Amino acid sequence: MHSPIIWHSFFFLLFSILACAFAVAVVVTTNIVRMAFFLVVSLGSTAGLFFLAGADMVGAMQLMIYVGGTLVLLIFGVMLTAQQPFVSMHTPSGEWILAAIVGGSLLAVLLQVAWSVDAWTQGPPLPEAAYTREGTQGNASEALAHDPRFAPSQTATQLGFGLLGERVDQLSVKDPESRAGMSGYLLPFEIVSVHLLVVLVGAAYLARARYRASE
């Protein structure tokens, strides 16, 4: 059977290999400055995976908040504490072996679970027209344009309404009992915003320079 390369799968493979390889590099390296850089690449590739899954807003937020904000914070922490003895701290090999055993068994369990459900192992199949030979090229591209993998996804509006308490993505559900459980996320949104404010004030209070104590 003539099966074309699915570019969606190709980019998934690229970003997943980048994310996993640099995550492993974060674990393996002992230099804290390199760890920070590898983490930037790993989280950036994860943002690529979010885009490929159709979550454009979350991917953009991942790039802006995580890679742009949280990691800059982390790198500042590294720079402020990177005195010579702390740049590369070695772990005893006994702890490495123990962690490898625990991590390996956890990974085995998780992988087994990931492949245990038949509905998850394969994504939605490509439209039939994509498998036909050349000559029907126009039909194929038309069919692919309606495939969710290649159609642009616009979730920002739905997410914004969801945070304001309106689920515009669930309007097709008519059953009133089901709709009652589909309220939006206004209360969690307010809680998390106040939480963020309190945390940032607390962080500024904790990390302030205390001249009196050092005198």
Add this chain to the structure above:
Amino acid sequence: MNLLTQPVGVSHYLVVGAVLFVCGVVCMATKRNALGVLMGIELVLNGANLNFIAFGSHVLNRAGARTLGLDGQLIALFVIVLAAAEAAIALAITLNYYNNQATVDVDHADELRG
């Protein structure tokens, strides 16, 4: 089984999420630098986030399958914001610890009683 010619499903995302999660756990367990432990936490949160996105995605699930829908993306957004808050507070604690004890080695943190 050729990965390039078969459509990507939820399982593929779960595998990547599992690898990130396990890397984070091992990172938390083995790093002696407090900031290294913090980076492990970021990896763990990202692995979980990837699973939320995969379960909620309409791209990875067959048409008509029951998915988390937009809830997955909303939860992922909350996790990102909470991770930012957690990083800020943990960094402040680490800097405070560094100012007081002149070290960031978590093995010496058992002197922090009272």
